[in-house]
Amino acid sequence: MTTFNFEEAKRTKITALFVSLLYILIISSLIGLKTENWIIVLAFNACIWLSQSSRKFILAFSIFIFFAIIYDLMKVYPNYRVNPVDIGGIYNFEKSLFGFNYHGAIVTPNEFFALHHTTFFDLLGGFFYLNWIPLPVAFAFWLYFKNKKQFLHFSLTFLFVNLIGFCIYYLHPAAPPWYVAKYGFDFIQHTPGDTAGLGRFDKLLHANIFGSLYSRNSNVFAAMPSLHCAYPLIAFFYAFKSNVKSMKWYFGIVMVGIWITAIYSGHHYVVDAIMGISCAGAGILIFQFVLLRIRAVKTFLSAYEQLIT
Structure with missing residues (x-):
């Protein structure tokens, strides 16, 4: 049973206010504040001040907030300013490996x-693709209330895989298939996000679900590796590791569905998907068999688990 520590709570509240102010100043000066930035700040501080339980909850999910902030900050210095964007090279590489005569x-x-798509697969693929963030976040919620240790392992692996993927984005910027289909092989800076084949899902439902999501895309030249394909594999692995029988088969089906839809919708090449899956696999292996054996990491995780329990 944990006891309430008034001084610790006071320090946490003051720190939260300082971090929030710093976040507002950085975001406003670099990319400009938007509605979602204020929502993050208000929700974070509301949870910090509301109660001990809500404070522990938001400190745990700060891992995902940190991920969202890093993703948003990629707009400050896009990867195409660091290295040339691979447009034709990756297209020809895909064609050499997986192209076929038609x-x-x-x-x-x-x-x-x-050229060949159906209403059934447009709807099914859209359903699968809508799970790419909700699935790992929902699983994180479940783990938080069931197993704090596995929650931290899952959440930090998720963050670690994203950091690996972001590094590759800057080392090797790559255009998605829909870019080639729409613009050809010339580089066009500030290209807006595009729903590609997922736009058919929006039209069928008379909604702007994917249109709204892709309008917020930080950078369209970040197709390889496909982190859409990485996320469900992380959730699938930890569902097995946590022995969640009711979830792992559902996760497995959704995982394969997302992998296929990534290619079916024109958002990723097969090589993007393979790299995303490999990125997740490498992240899981490094976290499980390298990082968890480092004393400093184990000490940090133990302290973090105690903080949110």
């Missing part, structure tokens, strides 16, 4: 699906 021409799987 009516006398070699086409990529994306190009084939752009």
Whole structure:
């Protein structure tokens, strides 16, 4: 049973206010404040001040808030300013590995699906793709209330895999398949996000679900690795590790569905998906068999678990 520590709570509240003010100043000066930035700040501080339980909850989920902030800050210095964007190279590489003859021409799987798609698979694929963030976040909620240790392992692995992926984005910026289909092989700076094949899902439902999501895209030249394909694998692994029988099969189906939809919708090449899956696998292995054996990491995790319990 934990006891309430007034001085510790006071220090946490003061620290939260300082961090929030620093966040507002940085975001406003670099990219400008938006509604979602204020929502993050208000929700964070409300949980910090409301009660001991809400304070522990938001300190735990600060891992995901940190991820969201880093993703947002990628707008400050896009990866295409660091290295040239791979447009034609990755397209030709995809075609050399997975291209096939169709009516006398070699086409990529994306190009084939752009010509051959059905209402059923448009709806099914849209459903799968909508799970790419809600699924790991919902699983994190479940783990938080059931197993704090596994929650931290899952959440920090999620963050670690994202950091690996972000580094690759800057080392090797790459255009998605829909970019080639829409703009060709010329680099066009400040290209807006695009729903590609997922736009068919929006039209079928007469909604702007994916249109709204992709309008907030930090950088369209970040197709490889596909982190859409990485996230469900992380959730699937920790569902097995936590022995959650009711979830792991659902996670497995959604995982494969997202992998296929990433290609079917024209958002990723097969090589993007393979790299995303490899990125998740590498992140899981490094976290489980390297980082967890480092004494400083174990001490940090123990202290973090005590803080949120």
